[in-house]
Amino acid sequence: MSPVSHSEWDRPADASSPHEGGFRAQIDISTTRGGPRYGELNEELRRLMDLARYACPPEELTEAMIAQVRALNENLAKVQVDEWETPSGTRIDLPSRGNLTLPPYVVTDGGPDGVIADVTFRPFHLGGNKAAHGGHIAVAFDDLGGLASALKVEGVTRTAYLTVGYRSLTPLDTPLQMRTWVETLDGRKAFVKGTLHDGDRLCADVDALFIALKPGQP
Numbered sequence: 001m002s003p004v005s006h007s008e009w010d011r012p013a014d015a016s017s018p019h020e021g022g023f024r025a026q027i028d029i030s031t032t033r034g035g036p037r038y039g040e041l042n043e044e045l046r047r048l049m050d051l052a053r054y055a056c057p058p059e060e061l062t063e064a065m066i067a068q069v070r071a072l073n074e075n076l077a078k079v080q081v082d083e084w085e086t087p088s089g090t091r092i093d094l095p096s097r098g099n100l101t102l103p104p105y106v107v108t109d110g111g112p113d114g115v116i117a118d119v120t121f122r123p124f125h126l127g128g129n130k131a132a133h134g135g136h137i138a139v140a141f142d143d144l145g146g147l148a149s150a151l152k153v154e155g156v157t158r159t160a161y162l163t164v165g166y167r168s169l170t171p172l173d174t175p176l177q178m179r180t181w182v183e184t185l186d187g188r189k190a191f192v193k194g195t196l197h198d199g200d201r202l203c204a205d206v207d208a209l210f211i212a213l214k215p216g217q218p
């Protein structure tokens, strides 16, 4: 087992891990890493978060659940790898490339002209009043804006700024459509726009700048 070491975030590229600087030189993709049931594990963990977000357990049940979650965490602690080896973020066959920390989305179309994805904010993405938290909406725009700019520049990009307009409430547990595209490409600068719709209703839009990384840039 390799322990997770956040002090190695800028280790140089090598043959077994061909990333450069702080990000991989290329977007790393896989459909097998973590095994055939990795997506199911992610979905159960999301369900755990949904249920935990709204649970109000009596004391004796809290005690039992602490022991159960502790046992689960001990199992997860046994299988830690570093960020370059984890399936999370690489599994293009799974929602949000298998990255549990992102609102789950499925890309239905993607290329240099932009990205279209179905995004569903889960019950645990609650901000208030049954609507999604604005921070989670920004996370979805950041990732799908990053994907649109990466597909345009054919390399890894990093967010320089990201401004979200919250135009109307974003519902939970509802398939929504997110679109992101590069409006203007100026050298390394990809100016990205995006929208989030619930049917015909605009929930949010984004204006962001992503910068293509130079080789070896941390």
Ligand SMILES: CCCCCCCC(=O)SCCNC(=O)CCNC(=O)[C@H](O)C(C)(C)COP(=O)(O)OP(=O)(O)OC[C@H]1O[C@@H](n2cnc3c(N)ncnc32)[C@H](O)[C@@H]1OP(=O)(O)O
Residues within 6 Å of the ligand: 027, 142, 143, 144, 145, 146, 147, 150, 157, 158, 159, 160, 161, 187, 188, 189, 209, 211, 213, 214, 217
């Ligand atoms: C598919 C996977 C998708 C994943 C997407 C996830 C993306 C992320 O969340 S990334 C994490 C969040 N972002 C960060 O941590 C970024 C931190 N900042 C940085 O690393 C650097 O400031 C970085 C890379 C943005 C720019 O630095 P650097 O590469 O040295 O570029 P630099 O020379 O300063 O600027 C390049 C150009 O961009 C412009 N620029 C840079 N930052 C900004 C900004 N915030 N606002 C406006 N313009 C900017 C500069 O003015 C310059 O313009 P010009 O070429 O016309 O003179």
